[in-house]
Amino acid sequence: MSDSLEEEREQIREQKKRELQHRLENGGELGEDAAVTPSEPIAIEGQDHLEAVVDEHDVVLVDCYADWCGPCQMLEPTIEALAEESDAAVAKVDIDRHQRLAQQLGAQGVPTLILYAGGEPVERTVGAQSKGQLEKLIDRHSTSA
The missing domain is CATH 3.40.30.10 (Glutaredoxin)
Structure with missing residues (x-):
């Protein structure tokens, strides 16, 4: 069960990395109101x-x-x-x-x-x-x- 939890945590981390990268590439600031919609x-x-x-x-x-x-x-x-x-x-x-x-x-x-x-x-x-x-x-x- 802990392997599954760790996999989910890693997926969340990867998703957050992609969101951050998308914001940075598109000139968005981390503090902006509009959240990037996850893909x-x-x-x-x-x-x-x-x-x-x-x-x-x-x-x-x-x-x-x-x-x-x-x-x-x-x-x-x-x-x-x-x-x-x-x-x-x-x-x-x-x-x-x-x-x-x-x-x-x-x-x-x-x-x-x-x-x-x-x-x-x-x-x-x-x-x-x-x-x-x-x-x-x-x-x-x-x-x-």
Whole structure:
């Protein structure tokens, strides 16, 4: 289990390095208000981490998933593509590792997708969704349009 935790920490470190590099290459300053949207899903490590991600980004799509869930596995390529292509930050909550958080989010089935805009949950879907459906949800709440 500690190897898995260390792998996730390393992924977070690498993601932060990429974000920093992107900001530096694009002339952005570390203190600017607009956060760089990560191009990969963010592995959520608890309630505080989720709150920080939601506070940092205008639009966040949260995927509550389980490794054993077939529809979650089918949705994974879509989630990764949305993280790379959309203006929304994409976050993932492993409901087995973070049962209390999943319960607080109201994830009674998986996958449960919750869209946050302006720090508040604005949309919720349960079950596998098409990329087009999720893009429409994100676009409907995106402030950069």
